[in-house]
Amino acid sequence: MFMNKILLTLAICFSLLVNAQTGKYRSEKEKVNDLVHTKLNVKFDIPKSQLIGEAWITLTPHFLPTAKVTLDAKGMIIHSVTLNGQKRPYNYFENKELIVDLDRPYNKDEQFTIYISYTARPELGLGREDVNQKGLFFIDPTDEDPTKPTQIWTEGETENNSNWFPTIDSPNQKTSQELLITVPKSFETLSNGILISQEENNDGTRTDYWKQDLKHAPYLFFMGVGEFSVVSDSWKGKSIDYYVEKEYEPLAREIFGKTPKMLQFYEDLLGVPYPWDKYSQIVVRDYVSGAMENTTAVIHSDAAYQKAGELIDENKQENVIAHEVIHHWFGDLVTAESWSNLAMNEAFANYGEYLWFEYEYGKDYADAHLLKEKENYINGNNYHKDLIRFQYSSADDMFDQVSYEKGGLILHMLRNYLGDKVFFTGLKKYLIDNQFGTSEGHQLRLALESVSGKDLNWFFNQWFYSNAHPKIQVSHTVGEFEDIVTVHINQAENVFEFPLIIDIYESDGRKASHEVWVDGKERSFTFAISSKPNLVLVEPTGTLLAEIFHTKSLEEAIYQYKYAQSYKDRKQAIEIIAQNQSNKQAFDALTSALNDNSHKLRILALEKLDLVNKYSKADAISIVEKLAQNDPYTLVRAAANITLAKLMDPKYINHFVNSMNSKSYKVIESAVIGLYQLDKENTMLKVDTLSEDVKDNLSSILTGYYLETKKDKNMPYVSKHLIHGLFFIQDAKIANQYMDAFEWVSKSDSEESIANLVKSLSDAGLKYKKYGADMAGINFLRKMLEFQDIANHSNKEDIEMIIRKGMASLLK
Incomplete structure (x- = not known):
């Protein structure tokens, strides 16, 4: 996940x-019976958010003979339980465990199949407060968001799939599976394995039959239902499918298109063929995490949805996609x-x-x-x-x-x-x-x-079986005749043992690399040198998980940036150099970092660059101008624009205007920031010509700009995007800005603005709860109740109810 x-x-x-290692010892779950095969036949009562199901669970005793089976089945109505066509006595213990008496003792390797007819009620199966653990989720349009599509999806990790089908819900169980899903004909379905058949029924529904022959853990079972466009790729004869909402169909390959290449890469690297039948990915609304590696049927949150203007900058989901792909070896296999x-x-x-x-x-x-x-x-x-x-x-x-x-x-x-x-x-x-x-x-x-x-x-x-990490204080001394250097290693707190590389740099970037073994709290290592070293660099590879404290002079930092090879050391050097820009050598070194091979370090240098005395820094400004126009990375061009914007020089007006025609959202955003500081009125006129997608993406800056003028025509936009700022507003200045914004919007006679305001308020409780900022959310919503304008508003009762509902969700 x-x-x-x-x-x-x-x-x-x-x-x-402080310490998560609390509570009782958590052992591997004892195996009394082993799952062998699971067959499910399900349909849905969508208005009630319930599943009507049949389950055929095939098991075998793990080792010793057994005449009883205990299945996890949370919050269900059990209609009947049979074995070999005969009803069997059972006990449904605390609405969580289904304990079935078998017809006789069964021995190891002797299989039996239990049939269960049931209704799953995931809202009732929790026995806890966290609604994210209900296993089966029904997503429906709401009064606040009538455009939200109807979707049904599952989330099994850790042990939540037993909210929608009976099983032994433990990661040390493995089972093959069959799943028949009956849905309205307009819906697509996705599950693990291969879609074997689709059969239309007389009542306007369709039954899809999915099958996976290879065994996997119960928490990896997945079911997704909704109106999706399915965009198909292939790899080595296997289907690679992307389930997205219709709006994102043209962009599905841009978002997920590297999946086949990833599969090939991991297969080659690991030397183990990808074992599964297919690889599908689906994007759903209101997902409770980032993504989940359900075998052959990966689910992503709607954070995966990105516009073309975002993807040209960076596919923010690429690491998540890679994460879930390799899970199919480590986690699924x-x-x-x-x-x-x-x-x-x-x-x-x-x-x-x-x-x-x-x-x-x-x-x-x-x-x-x-x-x-x-x-x-x-x-x-x-x-x-x-x-x-x-x-x-x-x-x-x-x-x-x-x-x-x-x-x-x-x-x-x-x-x-x-x-x-x-x-x-x-x-x-x-x-x-x-x-x-x-x-x-x-x-x-x-x-x-x-x-x-x-x-x-x-x-x-x-x-693996202990905690902490090394905290290392490093110093070095040079011998009286400058023919030796001694490097001192001191470990604070916990003492670890580890190999360590120490690079000794002498003139012109020449270095001697030494590998030593650290196995105590204090260790010193002495090396022969031919002259006083320009730099001693400890752990230059960036491999060791440690906090290393080694004071560097400005001269050493400049030398380190010039000659050190690792990203870590160049970044560290830039950060030291940037604090000393009044020194010409330091400024020249930071200027040279504008051309670093790493575009991330070019961005860092741009962010750190101080051009206050711009007339004495013409060479650096010239490099920034070239980066703003020609760097192959749009994120660098955007960072360069922000740096130029700090100069507030009218000569860049045309450049910023031209940059607003970029396909990159980040470049456009940086151009708007630069132009706004030079010509606010014309900037906003230019912004009015941008597409709604682009303007939506610029909400973090446009909301603030619109609030400066408070023109009624921009009120719907502001009200729509206020929710994006409703996190961590403990800062008084930010809180007051949002309070002022809500007060302004609440005076509106615009139905659209009020609808957006109510949606923002209704989302606030959930958002604060999700991000852990309970008290910040409560305090904010309490302040909202104090607004006289809201109290006198024609929608007063609706708005007040929404606010109190949000507070109640936080106080649970």
């Missing part, structure tokens, strides 16, 4: 801030045996993003992604969490920056320690040895030890 990074960060901050071992799924999927970026865009691009992952982990209050941990309050707590980001970073270290040939050969062995089964961390260790011939307990014990 790909978790939305903002959601993930906030969930961590607002739930288990080989599944973590328990949620304690979740990293055996998610760490690999997370690292799969890096591997794809490295292959497709080069090492700098991938290393920039890796560095961001490291920052996310370190800044997320995760220091005291084991990667694989057997104590947690809820399985959902495992979906954090340890299982994901830290896990990926650890795999990167393991790869670099073993070398590519050993590492990927070891992964191949791990996948083949455990295919269509389950695994825990030690099975990965044993596979890599078998291939490498190395004992890896030391690595797994400190990185």
Whole structure:
């Protein structure tokens, strides 16, 4: 599963801030019976948000004979249970477990099939507050959003699919499946495996028959229903399909079109053929996470939807798509045996993003992604969490920056320690040895030890089965005769052992690279040199997961930018140099970074560049102008425009006007910002000529610009886009701006504006709840109730009801 990074960060901050390793020991679920095959026949009562189903569950005793079966079945009405055509006694325990007495004891390898007729009521099957865990979701048009399409989709992870069909809902179970779905004829369906047949019924419905012969875990079962356009690709004779709403049909290949290339890349890299029948992806409304790797039927949130003007800048979903593709090996083919071992799924999927970026865009691009992952982990209050941990309050707590980001970073270290040939050969062995089964961390260790011939307990014990990371203070001293340099390593807090590379730079970029082994709190390493070093660079590869504190002088930073090779070290040097731009050498070094090979570092240099004394910085300005016009990356051109805008020079008016004709939304946005500072009135006239799609994309700046003038013609736009700013407005200035905006809109006689206002308010409670900002949301909505204009408004009762409803959802 790909978790939305903002959601993930906030969930961590607002739930288990200090130590997630709480609660009882969480073992792998005991296997009494094993699933063999699951056949379902379902139809829907859409007005009631219920499913009417039949299930044929084939099982076999795991080892010892058994005369009883316990199935997870949450919140259902059980109509009948039979075995071999005969009704069987059962107990429906606490509306959660269906316990069936068999007709006799069954032995290992002896199969039996239980038939269950039932009605699933996912809203009632929770037994908890989190509606995101109901397994089956009915999405319908609402009064606030009558254009919302009717959709039905499922989300099984962690153990939520038992809200819509009886099963043994545990990741250590594997079953093949058949699914018959009856829907209105106008709807498309998607499930795991292959669509075998479609049969039209006399009542205006159609029954689709999906089948997957290869076994997978129950949480990977998927069902999606709705009015979708299906855009088809193919790869090696397999169907590659993209299910999108009609509006996005022309863009589906631009969003998802690299999927076949990704499948081929991972297959070649891992040496294990893609085992499944097809690969489909579907985008749904109101999804509860980022994406989910349901076998052959991946679901994405509507964040995947992007316009052409966004895709020309960057496909923001590409890492998510890659994440879910590699899950089909790590997670679907080989599944973590328990949620304690979740990293055996998610760490690999997370690292799969890096591997794809490295292959497709080069090492700098991938290393920039890796560095961001490291920052996310370190800044997320995760220091005291084991990667694989057997104590947690809820399985959902495992979906954090340890299982994901830290896990990926650890795999990167393991790869670099073993070398590519050993590492990927070891992964191949791990996948083949455990295919269509389950695994825990030690099975990965044993596979890599078998291939490498190395004992890896030391690595797994400190990185997989323990917590924290090295915090290293580095210093160095030069001998009296400048013939030796000694590098001092001091580990604060936890002490780790690890290989470490130290580069010693002398004149003209010449360096000697030394690999040492750090195995204590304090270690010093001495190296021969021919002259005083210009730079000592510790851990230049960016591989080690550590916080390294090594003070650099400005001269060292300038030298580091010029000669160091890694993205990490160049970025660090730019940040130091940017703080010293009054120094001419520093400014010249930052100017040279405007031409860095990495477009991300070109953007960073543009953002940091100080052109206050513009007349003495003509050479740098000339480079910025060229980047604004000619850089191959639109994101760089946009950043260059923002830098030029700071000069407030009328000579750029024509450039900004021309930039507003770009196909790139970011370039257009930067041009509007630049032009607005020079000629507000003409800027807004020019904005009026832009398409609605473009203007919608510019909401973050246009809302503010429209609020400055408060022209009634722009009120519908402002009211429509206010909801985009309803997060984290604890800042008083921002809060007051939004309050002022709501007050202005609330005075409107425009039905459209009031409808948008009510929608914003109705969404506010859900949005705040989703992002963890409960108290901010409550305080904001309380203030809304104080508005005299709303209190006197003709829609007063409707608006007040919406506000109180939002507050109630936050207070649950």
